[in-house]
Amino acid sequence: MTTIYDIARAIGVSQTTVANALKGRGNVSDAMRQRILDYAQEVGYRPNVLAQSLTQRKTYTIGFILPTIANPFYPEIAEEIEHLVAQQDYQVLLCNTRGDAQLGRKHLERLQGRWVDGIIVMGISMDVADIQVHFNQGLPTVLCDWQENESPEGIPQASIDFYQAGALAAHHLLEIGHRKLAIIVHEPLQIHRLEGFRSTLAEAGISLPAEWIQQGDSTLESGYEAARRLLLSQQHRPTAIFATNDWMAIGAMGAARDLGLRIPQDLSVIGLDDIVVGEHYQPALTTIAIPKQELARAATELLLQQIARADQITPLVLVQPSLLVRQSTAAPSTSMSTNV
Numbered sequence: 001m002t003t004i005y006d007i008a009r010a011i012g013v014s015q016t017t018v019a020n021a022l023k024g025r026g027n028v029s030d031a032m033r034q035r036i037l038d039y040a041q042e043v044g045y046r047p048n049v050l051a052q053s054l055t056q057r058k059t060y061t062i063g064f065i066l067p068t069i070a071n072p073f074y075p076e077i078a079e080e081i082e083h084l085v086a087q088q089d090y091q092v093l094l095c096n097t098r099g100d101a102q103l104g105r106k107h108l109e110r111l112q113g114r115w116v117d118g119i120i121v122m123g124i125s126m127d128v129a130d131i132q133v134h135f136n137q138g139l140p141t142v143l144c145d146w147q148e149n150e151s152p153e154g155i156p157q158a159s160i161d162f163y164q165a166g167a168l169a170a171h172h173l174l175e176i177g178h179r180k181l182a183i184i185v186h187e188p189l190q191i192h193r194l195e196g197f198r199s200t201l202a203e204a205g206i207s208l209p210a211e212w213i214q215q216g217d218s219t220l221e222s223g224y225e226a227a228r229r230l231l232l233s234q235q236h237r238p239t240a241i242f243a244t245n246d247w248m249a250i251g252a253m254g255a256a257r258d259l260g261l262r263i264p265q266d267l268s269v270i271g272l273d274d275i276v277v278g279e280h281y282q283p284a285l286t287t288i289a290i291p292k293q294e295l296a297r298a299a300t301e302l303l304l305q306q307i308a309r310a311d312q313i314t315p316l317v318l319v320q321p322s323l324l325v326r327q328s329t330a331a332p333s334t335s336m337s338t339n340v
Contacts, residue, residue: 063111080296140306158298166196182212223251246271264330283327
């Protein structure tokens with residue numbers, strides 16, 4: 001493999017001159033710089049990335065840990081982050097924990113062993129204590145879309161106002177006339193979504209029966225099963241369901257369809273996330289939209305600030321959701337309203 005020393009010897013200049021020419025810096029004449037670049041290309045010179053990393057103490061690599069790639073929301077965020085960091089000459093190592101805390105711990109140890117410049121941890125991908133240990137040891141870390149049950153001390157976060165997200169879902173369903181509302185929620189991880197939804201209903205004088213709070217685990221299958229439990233009672237069922245992510249909402253619509261119910265004529269369904277597939281589902285899914293580009297940009301900036309050892313780093317960037325009305329919600333029909 002051709003080295004800087006080889007190029008310097010062939011052209012008759014110092015290694016420092018070659019290094020400066022290749023990096024576009026230093027006091028090197030244009031003619032000499034071009035001569036060095038041409039020769040380097042001719043002999044197929046490739047920089048020694050490991051040696052550069054040791055010298056600069058930077059690998060220009062960040063780790064991105066996410067809980068699953070089955071839910072499209074996470075890959076969509078990953079793609080945004082990869083695009084943003086590439087503009088700063090960084091690459092991304094993607095690690096999928098599959099919801100397994102032990103696997104998350106292994107991923108974190110391997111990333112540290114590869115000398116990544118920092119990590120972004122998305123959702124509940126791993127045990128909070130593991131993240132805290134490595135952060136306290138000096139590894140730049142950002143929590144992105146961190147769920148609501150725990151907030152590790154001192155670690156910068158780019159997250160979503162999930163309480164407002166739940167409130168927006170409730171407001172929309174109340175405004176179009178629904179009074180019998182249910183929720184499919186991944187507790188305790190998504191407690192703020194539930195609290196925002198329930199509090200908004202209470203302000204309107206509407207109760208949320210315990211049996212209409214159904215548990216899911218953020219997967220399509222759990223949304224399907226939870227909706228079946230809500231809808232199997234033909235004498236007493238909700239007219240609208242809020243699923244706390246789009247994947248569960250799509251599962252809920254599948255269950256309704258299998259039970260012979262029409263959406264939105266017989267049942268309204270609203271999700272949260274605004275994944276691409278929701279827009280193209282039939283009917284198109286009404287959702288509480290998360291501005292993914294804004295969230296990814298906030299997480300990226302927080303991490304790069306830490307890597308650059310900025311004096312001031314914002315501890316929390318809270319992104320605001322918005323209502324995106326499509327075709328899966330409508331006013332309850334007369335038969336829906338009188339069904340008790």
